[in-house]
Amino acid sequence: MSAPRREFAPAKLNLTLHVTGQRADGYHLLDSLVVFLDVGDVVTVADGPLSLELRGPFAAELAADPDNLCLRAARLAGRDAAIVLEKNLPVASGIGGGSADAAAVLRALGATPEHPEMLGADVPVCLASRHTRMQGLGEVLTPLPALPPLHLVLVNPRLSLSTPLVFRSLARRDNPPMPDALPDFVDAGALITFVAACRNDLQPPAIALMPQIADCLAVLDGAGAVLSRMSGSGATCFGLFDSPADAQAARDRIAAENPGWWVAASGLAS
Numbered sequence: 001m002s003a004p005r006r007e008f009a010p011a012k013l014n015l016t017l018h019v020t021g022q023r024a025d026g027y028h029l030l031d032s033l034v035v036f037l038d039v040g041d042v043v044t045v046a047d048g049p050l051s052l053e054l055r056g057p058f059a060a061e062l063a064a065d066p067d068n069l070c071l072r073a074a075r076l077a078g079r080d081a082a083i084v085l086e087k088n089l090p091v092a093s094g095i096g097g098g099s100a101d102a103a104a105v106l107r108a109l110g111a112t113p114e115h116p117e118m119l120g121a122d123v124p125v126c127l128a129s130r131h132t133r134m135q136g137l138g139e140v141l142t143p144l145p146a147l148p149p150l151h152l153v154l155v156n157p158r159l160s161l162s163t164p165l166v167f168r169s170l171a172r173r174d175n176p177p178m179p180d181a182l183p184d185f186v187d188a189g190a191l192i193t194f195v196a197a198c199r200n201d202l203q204p205p206a207i208a209l210m211p212q213i214a215d216c217l218a219v220l221d222g223a224g225a226v227l228s229r230m231s232g233s234g235a236t237c238f239g240l241f242d243s244p245a246d247a248q249a250a251r252d253r254i255a256a257e258n259p260g261w262w263v264a265a266s267g268l269a270s
């Protein structure tokens with residue numbers, strides 16, 4: 001009998017997301033700066049028959065059915081486990097909650113399946129949960145050197161968006177990648193300047209499908225963000241602020257003015 005293991009499943013954020021091509025099987029080639037945050041879900045794994053209990057603010061939006069990525073991860077690892085998922089992140093929201101949960105279950109089980117990407121294109125990057133340049137379909141991973149601190153606010157309008165639909169709605173699939181060699185991110189200013197010169201190519205089609213995303217970006221800009229952008233296939237948007245105090249003040253103001261939204265202040269995971 002071993003002690004229960006608790007694993008943090010940090011939110012994944014695409015600071016940039018360039019869609020540079022499409023394979024014959026329909027999957028897209030990506031070039032993305034992926035970072036991990038200090039907000040996230042929490043997974044606890046104990047000995048026992050395979051089971052899943054959901055807790056936390058977004059538990060009601062998920063079912064503990066066999067398709068849940070926590071259970072799929074344990075089955076891929078070939079292991080029984082009593083899993084508890086504290087669901088703090090909104091579901092299907094472009095910040096990798098399900099992928100982060102699956103990766104956390106694999107870490108907690110000490111499992112290293114040969115093909116973790118079978119659980120989702122974002123699972124390989126979430127396994128290490130360190131800041132990474134992610135290319136290919138999500139499997140070409142180049143860890144980044146330590147990054148300067150960032151002060152973020154995340155905003156989600158509590159509307160979920162279908163990832164395949166957003167990819168299908170792209171106007172072009174052959175957009176330019178990020179530069180081959182990334183600059184040294186000597187301070188937050190250098191990182192933000194670089195990110196500002198890049199894109200999330202999924203943002204325009206996502207806004208066309210869900211105009212409320214443009215409202216989220218406008219609200220972040222109005223609250224003083226030095227840069228605002230959508231993460232992943234949406235709908236979560238992030239704003240970058242000058243200081244933790246600025247980010248917290250913006251979070252409080254945005255949350256007070258938009259009671260239906262999920263709004264969180266966060267730094268980068270250490």
Ligand SMILES: C[C@@](CO)(OP(=O)(O)O)[C@H](O)COP(=O)(O)OP(=O)(O)OC[C@H]1O[C@@H](n2ccc(N)nc2=O)[C@H](O)[C@@H]1O
Pocket residue numbers: 014017026027028029030032093094095096099119120121122123136137138163164165167231232233234
């Ligand atoms: C877009 C990204 C960017 O980080 O993030 P999210 O919006 O999911 O957070 C990911 O590539 C998503 O990863 P993940 O959510 O694990 O994707 P999967 O379940 O494997 O795929 C969902 C669907 O997205 C599309 N897809 C995904 C990855 C990829 N490289 N090309 C694609 O075309 C496919 O239509 C696929 O059926």
Ligand SMILES: Nc1ncnc2c1ncn2[C@@H]1O[C@H](COP(=O)(O)OP(=O)(O)O)[C@@H](O)[C@H]1O
Pocket residue numbers: 062067068069070085090091092093094095096097098099100101102122163232233234
């Ligand atoms: N543990 C889980 N957490 C979140 N979503 C899950 C989980 N298990 C299965 N899913 C399903 O996976 C899909 C993608 O969810 P999620 O990973 O949160 O999206 P995204 O990567 O866009 O943030 C959702 O439609 C959801 O129903």
